[in-house]
Amino acid sequence: MADHTKRMTRIVDHLRANWQIYVLLAPTIIWFLVFLYRPMYGLQIAFKDYSVFRGIEGSPWIGFEHFHTLFGSDQFIRALKNTVIISMLTLVFGFPMPIILALMFNEVLNQTYKKTVQTVVYLPHFISTVIISGIVITAFSPSSGVVNTVLDWLGFDKIYFLTKPEWFRPIFIGSGIWQEAGFSSIVFLAAIAGVNPSLYESAVVDGASRWQMMWKITIPSIMPTIIIMLIIRIGNLLEVGFELIILLYQPATYQTADVVNTYIYRQGLQVGQYDLAAAAGLFNAVVAFVLVMTANTISKRYSRTSLW
Amino acid sequence: MRKMKLASAILMTTAIAPVAHADGHLQIVDEPLELTIHMHWPRAQGYNEEYAVELAAREMTGIHLIDATSGKNTTDHNEAINLLLATGDLPDIVGGHRIKDPVNQYGPEGAFVPLNDLIEEHAPHIKAFFDARPDIAQAISSWDGNMYYIPYLPDGKFGRAYFIRQDWLDTLGLEQPQDVNELYDVLVAFRDNDPNGNGLKDEIPIFQRQWEELIRYVTLWDGRSSGSDTYHDFMVVDGQLQHPYATEGYRDGMAHLAKWYAEGLIDPEIFTRGSSSRDYLLSENLGGMTHDWFASTSGYNASLEGTVEGFNFVPYLPPASISGVRMEEHRRIPFKPDGWAISHTNENVVETIKYFDFFFTEEGRLLSNFGVEGDTWNMVDGEPVFTDEVLNGGIAVNTQMYEVGAQIQRGYWQDYRYEWQWTAEAAREGIELYDANDLLIDQFLGVAFNEDEQRVYDRNWTQIQTYMLERQQAWILGTGDIESDWDDYVAQLDRMGYNDVIEVMQAAYTRQYGN
Numbered sequence: 001m002a003d004h005t006k007r008m009t010r011i012v013d014h015l016r017a018n019w020q021i022y023v024l025l026a027p028t029i030i031w032f033l034v035f036l037y038r039p040m041y042g043l044q045i046a047f048k049d050y051s052v053f054r055g056i057e058g059s060p061w062i063g064f065e066h067f068h069t070l071f072g073s074d075q076f077i078r079a080l081k082n083t084v085i086i087s088m089l090t091l092v093f094g095f096p097m098p099i100i101l102a103l104m105f106n107e108v109l110n111q112t113y114k115k116t117v118q119t120v121v122y123l124p125h126f127i128s129t130v131i132i133s134g135i136v137i138t139a140f141s142p143s144s145g146v147v148n149t150v151l152d153w154l155g156f157d158k159i160y161f162l163t164k165p166e167w168f169r170p171i172f173i174g175s176g177i178w179q180e181a182g183f184s185s186i187v188f189l190a191a192i193a194g195v196n197p198s199l200y201e202s203a204v205v206d207g208a209s210r211w212q213m214m215w216k217i218t219i220p221s222i223m224p225t226i227i228i229m230l231i232i233r234i235g236n237l238l239e240v241g242f243e244l245i246i247l248l249y250q251p252a253t254y255q256t257a258d259v260v261n262t263y264i265y266r267q268g269l270q271v272g273q274y275d276l277a278a279a280a281g282l283f284n285a286v287v288a289f290v291l292v293m294t295a296n297t298i299s300k301r302y303s304r305t306s307l308w
Numbered sequence: 309m310r311k312m313k314l315a316s317a318i319l320m321t322t323a324i325a326p327v328a329h330a331d332g333h334l335q336i337v338d339e340p341l342e343l344t345i346h347m348h349w350p351r352a353q354g355y356n357e358e359y360a361v362e363l364a365a366r367e368m369t370g371i372h373l374i375d376a377t378s379g380k381n382t383t384d385h386n387e388a389i390n391l392l393l394a395t396g397d398l399p400d401i402v403g404g405h406r407i408k409d410p411v412n413q414y415g416p417e418g419a420f421v422p423l424n425d426l427i428e429e430h431a432p433h434i435k436a437f438f439d440a441r442p443d444i445a446q447a448i449s450s451w452d453g454n455m456y457y458i459p460y461l462p463d464g465k466f467g468r469a470y471f472i473r474q475d476w477l478d479t480l481g482l483e484q485p486q487d488v489n490e491l492y493d494v495l496v497a498f499r500d501n502d503p504n505g506n507g508l509k510d511e512i513p514i515f516q517r518q519w520e521e522l523i524r525y526v527t528l529w530d531g532r533s534s535g536s537d538t539y540h541d542f543m544v545v546d547g548q549l550q551h552p553y554a555t556e557g558y559r560d561g562m563a564h565l566a567k568w569y570a571e572g573l574i575d576p577e578i579f580t581r582g583s584s585s586r587d588y589l590l591s592e593n594l595g596g597m598t599h600d601w602f603a604s605t606s607g608y609n610a611s612l613e614g615t616v617e618g619f620n621f622v623p624y625l626p627p628a629s630i631s632g633v634r635m636e637e638h639r640r641i642p643f644k645p646d647g648w649a650i651s652h653t654n655e656n657v658v659e660t661i662k663y664f665d666f667f668f669t670e671e672g673r674l675l676s677n678f679g680v681e682g683d684t685w686n687m688v689d690g691e692p693v694f695t696d697e698v699l700n701g702g703i704a705v706n707t708q709m710y711e712v713g714a715q716i717q718r719g720y721w722q723d724y725r726y727e728w729q730w731t732a733e734a735a736r737e738g739i740e741l742y743d744a745n746d747l748l749i750d751q752f753l754g755v756a757f758n759e760d761e762q763r764v765y766d767r768n769w770t771q772i773q774t775y776m777l778e779r780q781q782a783w784i785l786g787t788g789d790i791e792s793d794w795d796d797y798v799a800q801l802d803r804m805g806y807n808d809v810i811e812v813m814q815a816a817y818t819r820q821y822g823n
Contacts, residue, residue, distance in 0.1 A: 052393040053414040075771050137580055162580050163785050250579050252781035254774065267770050272386065272409075276766075 046282045050275035066279035079263035087237040090173050097181040102188035121182025133247035136175050165256040191225040227305040235292035238284050260284055336662045337370040344376035344399035348388040349717045353380040359713025364680045371663045403648030405717055411649045412756045415456035421650040422454035426661040433668035444643050446821050447753035457649040458664050458719030466742050468638040469623040471605050472597040476503035487628040488528040495573040498596040513596040515575040515589050521599055526561025527635045535752035537641045543752050549813040553776045562783050562790045569784050606735035623738030636747040647719035667720045676720040679712040705730045755816035764812045768805035
């Protein structure tokens with residue numbers, strides 16, 4: 001009893017002393033509750049025969065039927081495969097780019113040149129996806145596109161890229177890197193800026209070259225940031241940016257382009273099968289959860305850096 | 309014939325009442341009655357209580373519509389109506405774009421009021437319309453046999469037509485192609501003989517704004533691309549439901565289209581050029597022929613006059629198919645999935661159906677088509693004629709109508725005289741040409757599924773259609789050969805449940821139209 005009261009007093013004291021911090025924290029917590037936790041209640045429609053009018057409570061339970069439907073469908077399996085392949089490729093080719101960019105910016109001595117290049121590579125991030133898709137379609141157009149014009153000069157045949165399944169992934173991943181690599185490099189630049197300058201000063205005294213300083217000081221110092229970013233990326237692995245896919249794909253390229261989210265969009269949302277779409281989305285979320293847990297555990301074991 | 313019957317039926321019901329609304333013969337209630345309305349459609353998310361048409365309707369009927377639209381911040385009407393249903397708080401009237409499927413699905417569950425008895429007892433003008441067009445009454449009914457909404461009924465028969473560069477034909481000394489073989493020769497000449505005279509082989513004989521429209525050309529080999537004005541729709545042949553993409557006419561047509569594509573007779577960028585292709589290819593003097601809307605396509609003759617030397621893009625008769633049939637597969641659907649319905653929360657259903665009926669009276673029909681008499685139009689020799697300000701106002705007539713609340717997607721019966729008045733001369737000639745020939749075919753007007761049928765359809769159809777379209781584009785692009793792939797294709801459709809879908813379609817069709 002006494003123990004209990006003592007603990008209560010401690011909590012009250014703690015709150016009184018630090019209330020400003022909790023007030024600052026509150027908006028984020030409320031945001032999480034309203035936009036992420038409360039909607040979880042609706043996830044149950046993945047196990048129901050959902051009717052918008054009857055509502056969530058009024059719709060009958062049907063167990064795992066939607067999941068059976070999904071896994072009995074060749075197109076869902078194909079979409080799942082495409083999602084994994086596209087995300088993996090994006091990770092392998094897309095993740096190192098901002099780090100490389102940040103390291104390169106760090107080595108540039110001319111400030112004006114550095115700022116200009118940085119602005120240029122940040123810009124695509126602020127362009128809307130619809131415009132990006134327009135730029136991509138125009139650039140790869142067989143008649144007037146810059147890519148085919150160059151191919152023509154070099155004596156190659158023109159290619160109708162956006163109807164060729166084998167070209168979809170390189171184009172999609174490439175345009176993703178073009179759009180986001182610059183902006184994503186900001187966080188690594190910030191990490192580099194936080195490296196203790198005395199490390200470099202003593203390295204210079206010891207006669208280290210710039211190359212050696214980058215490998216022995218910069219990269220090891222920003223490694224925790226890199227790993228945290230990597231874990232976050234792995235958590236979002238299945239969240240392929242499907243807006244751009246919807247804008248770029250064609251039935252002719254579904255074979256390599258159709259991902260889980262575009263499948264959900266066509267199968268679920270366009271024809272109003274919210275329950276089936278929820279089942280597919282829930283499956284996606286479960287896989288993402290397992291991935292981020294695994295990545296975090298591995299990272300904790302081998303590098304002592306982790307999200308929690 | 310049918311039109312005559314309909315017109316006389318309407319006349320009979322309206323003849324009883326004297327004209328002029330000042331005497332209040334259209335008055336539905338003595339005291340003003342307010343009804344709330346959800347109205348969501350692509351051009352407006354919400355019902356403007358200040359529409360001139362609304363103000364006039366208030367004066368004539370005593371009923372005031374109050375805007376209670378859900379989802380005003382989205383332009384997606386589907387999302388809006390689902391949002392409305394999910395809140396459970398339905399306004400008295402639910403109207404707008406594409407409400408047919410939701411009202412027919414949730415009506416039998418109790419969300420909307422069945423209208424059959426109400427129409428019978430309180431809506432003589434709507435009843436007269438449906439008595440003359442029982443096929444439409446059947447087509448809009450839900451699986452339980454009840455009607456749940458009053459549709460927007462478009463008028464006019466023709467939508468799209470085949471257009472060709474008459475000036476190119478003249479330059480090359482060619483005639484308009486009368487059949488598919490002549491068409492082929494003309495297209496080859498367009499490709500090879502430099503009709504635009506710039507010395508480059510840059511002409512694109514066939515182009516389309518929507519790639520789906522290219523598939524329409526399979527009708528030249530007696531195939532079909534769709535049974536209705538929606539792309540990839542089912543069709544009815546001798547009372548049997550079929551999908552056009554599972555028929556042999558389609559196979560033969562596609563084989564030829566693939567050949568035409570490979571030979572460069574079809575826009576090489578047909579799948580990605582998109583909606584601006586007509587603008588671009590016509591103004592750059594590159595495009596030779598297309599299949600597109602009468603009115604908007606004819607409009608290029610005026611807008612490109614002086615820009616493209618001698619530009620003359622004319623509608624011409626569909627070339628005869630290999631078996632000699634001239635077919636215009638596209639036509640306007642006689643009713644839209646748009647309109648309005650009465651929700652279960654409405655406490656004044658009789659007044660509401662009378663209000664719906666008002667728009668089928670002569671006065672209501674003129675009001676919903678042309679706006680307020682004296683403001684936007686006047687009666688000239690018994691014909692409603694738009695004022696000069698409307699016709700020459702520099703803004704499209706339909707846009708002006710939307711602004712006053714006419715031609716919006718309430719349940720109303722369109723009057724083709726509205727559109728004819730501002731249709732370009734070239735298009736009018738084309739429509740008359742098409743009208744003089746027997747080109748149209750019966751449309752598949754859709755079916756309403758019960759819950760079990762809906763489940764079979766939902767589970768299988770989207771996937772099957774995805775597969776069909778994948779193969780369709782692949783064949784056009786030359787990845788695979790339709791003739792040799794056909795048996796595998798049909799077998800794959802079977803595996804995906806094509807026959808199950810046809811079975812439920814057929815069951816629903818028989819129930820709805822009684823064979």
